[in-house]
Amino acid sequence: DLGFCWIGLGSEGRMEQTLATDQDNAIIFADEPPGGVPAARDRLLAFATEVNDILAECGFPLCLGGIMARNPMWCLTLAEWRERFDDWMRNANPKALLNAAIFFDLRPLYGDEELALELQEFLVASVPKRPAFLRQMAVNALEVRPPGGFFSDIPLGQEAGGLMDLKLHASRPIVDCARILTLAAGITLTSTTERL
Helix, strand or coil, X not given: CCCEEEEECHHXXXXXXXXXXXXXXXXXXXXXXXXXHHHHHHHHHHHHHHHHHHHHHCCCCCCCCCCCCCCHHHEEEHHHHHHHHHHHHHCCCHHHHHHHHXXXXXXXXXXXXXXXXXXXXXXXXXXXXXXXXXXXHHHHHHCCCCCCCCCCCCCCEHHHCCECCHHHHHHHHHHHHHHHXXXXXXXXXXXXXXXX
């Protein structure tokens, strides 16, 4: 039997989805699956493609950025996920920081939850030892400023038709702060409310 865990990421991992949420998911599978890693990955990618398509039919749009279990980049063994997370922590470039903000908020949804818990344990054991990475996450989080006031200086985005992006300007600074503080403290919780 092929041991794997389907995980939710980002807002799905934090249990903070909104009406406009797309799919952010991935797969973790055993380091030594029956038949070998390539065959296991092929089976899981076929399964993931079917699941992602069904979720899209149910109203959860496919992720435009490709952060879905059907993408071979996000269907990895536990060892490969550890390596990927470690690489993001060592090379805190903008892409790595964006991936950390999405993937570090992981939550097991189906399958062998132990695989997801082991990855979370690796994460919270590793991040506190990486003060430069934590500092970069904090600097990145400070790039997004909340509105200047309730009645003045509210940023109205042209791309949003003159409406304020509440996710970007209101909730994201709180979500980012809670993530950074709990990772620094070695806490595995992913919900912002629980983190706070």
